[in-house]
Amino acid sequence: MPSDLVSSPTVRSRPRFAAWSDPTVTLLAVLVVIAVIVFAALTPARFLSGDTVRAIAFQMPELGILSLAMMVPLMSGGLNLAIISTANLSALVMAGVLTNLIHPTSPPWVIVAAILAALLCGMLTCLVIGFLTGVIVAFFGVHPILVTLGTMTLVKGVAVLATSGTVIGGFPPAILFLGNGSVLGIPASMILFVLCAVVVAMMVAHTPFGVSVRLIGSNEKATRYSGVATEWVLVGVYVVSSLLCWVAALVMMARFNSASAGYAESYLLITILAAVLGGIDPFGGFGRVFGLFLSLVLLQVISTGFNLLGFSPYLTAAIWGATMIIAILIAVVRDRWIARIWPAKVK
Amino acid sequence: MLSQLRAAWRRHDVQIGSIVVIMAAFFSALSPAFLTLSNLGDLLENYSVMAIMAAGLLVVLISGGIDISFEAIAAVSQFFVAIILVKFGGNWFTAFGLAGLFGALLGIVNALLIYYLGAISVIVTISTMTFYFSILMFMTQGRSIYDLPSWFTSDMSWLSIPFPVMVAAVALLVTLVLLSRSPVGRQIYGLGGNPEAAKRMGCNILGLQCLAYGYSGFMAAIGGIVQAHRVEEVVPYALIGRELDVLAAVVLGGASLSGGIGTVSGTVLGILLLAVLQNGLTLLGVSSYAFGVVTGAVILVSVTATAYASKRQQRRGVRDAV
Numbered sequence: 118m119p120s121d122l123v124s125s126p127t128v129r130s131r132p133r134f135a136a137w138s139d140p141t142v143t144l145l146a147v148l149v150v151i152a153v154i155v156f157a158a159l160t161p162a163r164f165l166s167g168d169t170v171r172a173i174a175f176q177m178p179e180l181g182i183l184s185l186a187m188m189v190p191l192m193s194g195g196l197n198l199a200i201i202s203t204a205n206l207s208a209l210v211m212a213g214v215l216t217n218l219i220h221p222t223s224p225p226w227v228i229v230a231a232i233l234a235a236l237l238c239g240m241l242t243c244l245v246i247g248f249l250t251g252v253i254v255a256f257f258g259v260h261p262i263l264v265t266l267g268t269m270t271l272v273k274g275v276a277v278l279a280t281s282g283t284v285i286g287g288f289p290p291a292i293l294f295l296g297n298g299s300v301l302g303i304p305a306s307m308i309l310f311v312l313c314a315v316v317v318a319m320m321v322a323h324t325p326f327g328v329s330v331r332l333i334g335s336n337e338k339a340t341r342y343s344g345v346a347t348e349w350v351l352v353g354v355y356v357v358s359s360l361l362c363w364v365a366a367l368v369m370m371a372r373f374n375s376a377s378a379g380y381a382e383s384y385l386l387i388t389i390l391a392a393v394l395g396g397i398d399p400f401g402g403f404g405r406v407f408g409l410f411l412s413l414v415l416l417q418v419i420s421t422g423f424n425l426l427g428f429s430p431y432l433t434a435a436i437w438g439a440t441m442i443i444a445i446l447i448a449v450v451r452d453r454w455i456a457r458i459w460p461a462k463v464k
Numbered sequence: 465m466l467s468q469l470r471a472a473w474r475r476h477d478v479q480i481g482s483i484v485v486i487m488a489a490f491f492s493a494l495s496p497a498f499l500t501l502s503n504l505g506d507l508l509e510n511y512s513v514m515a516i517m518a519a520g521l522l523v524v525l526i527s528g529g530i531d532i533s534f535e536a537i538a539a540v541s542q543f544f545v546a547i548i549l550v551k552f553g554g555n556w557f558t559a560f561g562l563a564g565l566f567g568a569l570l571g572i573v574n575a576l577l578i579y580y581l582g583a584i585s586v587i588v589t590i591s592t593m594t595f596y597f598s599i600l601m602f603m604t605q606g607r608s609i610y611d612l613p614s615w616f617t618s619d620m621s622w623l624s625i626p627f628p629v630m631v632a633a634v635a636l637l638v639t640l641v642l643l644s645r646s647p648v649g650r651q652i653y654g655l656g657g658n659p660e661a662a663k664r665m666g667c668n669i670l671g672l673q674c675l676a677y678g679y680s681g682f683m684a685a686i687g688g689i690v691q692a693h694r695v696e697e698v699v700p701y702a703l704i705g706r707e708l709d710v711l712a713a714v715v716l717g718g719a720s721l722s723g724g725i726g727t728v729s730g731t732v733l734g735i736l737l738l739a740v741l742q743n744g745l746t747l748l749g750v751s752s753y754a755f756g757v758v759t760g761a762v763i764l765v766s767v768t769a770t771a772y773a774s775k776r777q778q779r780r781g782v783r784d785a786v
Contacts, residue, residue, distance in 0.1 A: 198708070253764070259771040260721050266712055267764035274756020281753055382705065386532065386590045393587050400584070431601035438595030442588070445581045 141396030144447060145411040149418060156422035163425050173417045174303065178310035178368050180384055180391065181413050185317050186361035187388040188409055192321065193354045194334040194401025195254060195261030200362050201385045202273040203246050208366035208376035209276050211239040212285040219289060228289050240363050246272060247359025251352030276378035286375030296371025306368045313364055318406035320357075330354055334401025390441050391416060415440070474777075476718035476770065480733040484740055491744030498747050505626060511739040512628035513691045514706075515732070518714050519639040520683025522731050525714060526643065527676035528656035528723025529585035533574060533593035535707045537681045538688030539700055540600050541567045545689060546609045546698040549616060559616065563685040570596065571681020575673040593707075600700050609698040617696040628690045635683060640728040642679070652676060656723025712763050713738055718770075737762070 156164045163169070183200055190197040218231035246268060253264045298305045321327040329350045332340040341347045370376045389399075395412035397404030419440065420433045472478050492499035517534055524531040541563045549559060570592075577588045620627040643649040654662040655672050663669055692698050717734025719726030741762065742755055 253768055257768050257771045258775055259767050262721055263715055263767040264764070266708060266715070267760050267767060269708070269760070270712065270756055270763060271760025274754070274758070274760050277756050278751075278753045281751075386594065389587070389590055390594065399587055429602050429605075431598045433598075435595050435598035435602065438591045438593070438598065441591040442577060442581070442595075445583045445587075449581055 139396065139405060139408065140451075141408050141448075142405065142411060144444070144451075145395065145408060145415060148444070149411060149415045152415060152418045152422065156418065156425070160422070160425045164422060169421055169425070171302075171304070173414070173421055174307045176420075177413055177417050178304070178306035179365065179372065179381070180387065180416075181310045181410075182313055182361055182365040182368060183381070183384055184388040184391045184395075184409055184413060185313055185406070186358045186365060188392045188395075188397050188404065188406070189317065189321075189330070189358045189361070190261060190354055191389075191392055191397045191399060192334050192401055192404050193330045193351060194337065195351075195354065196265060196389070197250070197355065197358045198262065198265040198385065199246065199250065199269040199272055200358065200365075200388065201381055202269045202276065202378075203243055203359050203362040204366040204369060205376065205378055205380055206246070206272050206276045207239040207242045207363050208370040208380075209280060209285060209378065210242045211235040211366065212288070212370060212376035213279075214238050215288055215292070216285060228291070232289065232291060236367075239366060240360065243359040243363040243366075244356060247356035248352060250359070251355035254355060255348040255351035273378055280378055282378065284375045284377040286373075288370065288374060292367070292371050293374060294371070295367055296369075296374075306371070309364060309368060313361060314406050314410060317357075317361070321404075321406065326350065326353060331402050334398070334403070336402075387437065390437065394441055394444055474773075477727060477730045477733055480717065480730065480737060480766075484733055484736050487737070487740050487744065491740065491747065495744070495747040498744060501624075503743070503747070505624070505629075507739050507743045508629045508632075509626040509694070510743075511735050512626070512632035513687045513694070514710055514713060515632040515735050516635045516687035516690060517684050517710050518717075518731050518735060519635045519728070520680035520687075521710055521714050522717075522719055522726050522728065523639065523643065523652065524585075524676045524680045525719045525721065526656045526723060526726045527652045527672060528659060529578065529673070529676065530711075530721065531571075531574065531589050531677060531680045532586060532707050533570075533589040533596060534680050534684035534710075535703045535705070536593040536597040536600070537567050537570045538684040538691070539703045540570065540596050541681075541685035542688035542692050542698050542703070543600060543604065543609070543700060545685075546612060546692060549613055550609065550611060553613065555615070559689055560686060563689045564682045567681040567683075567685025567688075568678040569681070571677040571679070571684075572674050574681070575670070575677035578677070579670050579673055597704055604700045606700060608700065610696075612692065612696060612698070616693060628694055631686065631690050635686065636728055636732060639683075643728060648672070648675065653724055656725075658724070712759075716763065716766055 153164075183204065186200045186204075187197060212235075214235040215231055218234065219228055223231075250264055250268050253259055254261050295305050295309065300308060319327075321330065329340065329345045329347070330353075332343075332345065333347055333350060337347055366376075369380060373380065391412050392404070392409055393399050394415070395404070395409035397409060416437055419436055420430070423433045423436065424430070488498070497503055517538065521531055521534060544566055545559055545563045548554065548562060554562075574585075574589055574592055577583070577592070578585050581588065622630065641649075643652065651662065651667045651672055652675070654665070655667060655669065659669070662672075688703065691703065695702070713734045714726070714731050715721065715734070716737055717726070717730035717732070719730065738759060741758060745755065745758060746752065
């Protein structure tokens with residue numbers, strides 16, 4: 118990874134919004150503006166409309182929350198390949214509780230109690246998965262790719278075994294509201310995503326836990342020798358990642374009005390793409406939630422724009438893959454220019 | 465004698481091998497159908513495509529990289545060759561030759577991007593996987609090719625060894641020779657073990673990376689052709705999504721994700737472990753829905769036990785040194 122696709126921690130007194138001093142954020146913001154201008158020029162009447170913005174706002178949260186779940190382990194120098202299967206199993210558990218407790222004749226208090234019970238069970242499922250993953254990663258020292266490869270297969274296996282591959286559906290309106298409802302014109306799922314993003318951003322930037330996570334991503338041994346209980350921080354990383362999967366599970370089941378062992382599997386590798394495009398260092402240590410947010414906006418603007426132009430969704434996915442390569446390319450070229458013009462600035 | 469045995473027991477491939485043997489004994493005791501020639505033939509044939517692709521992935525892992533795009537490369541090459549065979553005809557030589565060439569080219573694209581962009585392999589190959597596969601889906605609109613030439617789909621076996629098994633055996637043998645009987649193979653181990661040292665010793669890093677990723681693409685394409693021969697059709701999305709299964713098998717066989725470690729024999733045992741397990745469970749009447757649970761548990765237990773053993777060994781080393 119070229120060194121400046123990655124943000125460097127600012128030492129001087131913190132500006133109001135530190136993200137703007139980040140070259141990745143600037144690059145992404147420029148790319149978003151270019152994409153918007155190009156699409157607005159190509160489809161003048163339709164792209165710059167409320168409908169487009171609303172479409173983007175409805176499509177972003179699902180991938181967004183899952184990308185946050187991928188981002189936290191990435192920042193610790195790890196990876197969580199089990200996010201999709203965790204979200205699916207959690208959604209299935211919640212769906213199972215809801216459909217078993219609620220009948221067409223149930224009084225409102227039963228529905229409320231059932232929803233609370235479902236939320237609790239879904240959260241517990243994710244807690245257990247995250248805790249076990251974290252313990253194996255932290256205390257046995259197994260590479261996170263291997264552990265989560267195992268948990269991914271195991272968790273999906275449990276989901277498939279429990280449902281025999283079928284779909285569970287039919288939820289109360291309160292759950293569906295999370296997927297399709299809006300508050301003051303803003304989709305509820307988008308509010309949920311922004312809430313998660315703000316919480317994760319605060320956690321990463323301003324809490325001892327977040328600082329420890331970034332330190333572990335930079336140099337785990339040095340962090341341990343400076344007195345941080347790195348094992349428990351790593352357990353925390355995978356628990357947080359799994360809890361974000363729980364929120365993603367809620368949004369997914371609300372959007373589809375059903376849960377299954379096989380939903381959203383194509384998102385797994387896309388979340389890594391989105392996170393790395395957003396400036397999260399895949400070796401760990403660096404990254405900003407705001408960068409991730411911009412990369413998600415960029416990906417959604419591209420897909421919505423191509424959709425309006427009548428292109429196939431497959432072509433959009435190809436463009437996403439190309440965007441990643443191009444973003445790395447731009448950063449490499451910019452590195453060389455900076456090195457030529459201003460040699461002192463490069464290590 | 466005892467110390468030799470103990471030293472042998474510490475070797476990963478010996479451990480995996482014993483587990484495979486124990487499992488095979490267990491299944492043949494419980495089910496008379498397990499240890500029959502036809503069942504073992506089926507078992508080998510079912511996992512031959514995975515073995516061919518695993519051989520390619522193993523070389524990339526040893527070189528210190530990772531390739532996520534090989535299934536996409538296989539799907540693209542499969543389709544490319546199928547179209548040419550249907551339009552212009554051909555024989556096995558052109559089928560394998562064209563597929564191998566095309567697969568190797570796509571693999572080399574990965575290597576060039578990784579080398580010149582200085583980006584890590586997992587990110588580059590995820591991007592190219594997305595790119596290759598989406599372009600394929602866009603071009604084909606998800607349509608399959610069923611009218612493959614009859615020589616391509618007809619059953620070919622020699623001494624009752626199925627054709628896919630023969631190809632897999634050749635692929636593994638070639639990989640074995642490349643890795644442990646050729647100077648280039650030693651350089652690939654060196655590159656994975658310590659890239660900086662390899663560079664200073666004068667290894668051609670770009671060339672080695674092109675070889676590793678090109679080889680992975682080549683083997684993936686060959687695997688794609690064999691798979692098309694087996695199922696007698698080319699479905700664009702049939703292969704995609706299985707890249708992590710192959711990775712799991714190679715890793716079970718003892719290859720390290722940080723490079724420099726891995727053997728062909730280990731990879732074969734890793735695949736056999738998964739194959740014997742699934743085949744045995746099927747014969748015992750366990751629902752195929754339970755495979756995921758069992759496979760996942762095996763991967764978790766295996767990687768945890770390996771890591772735990774090496775951690776203990778390290779600790780013992782420290783104690784002896786003190």
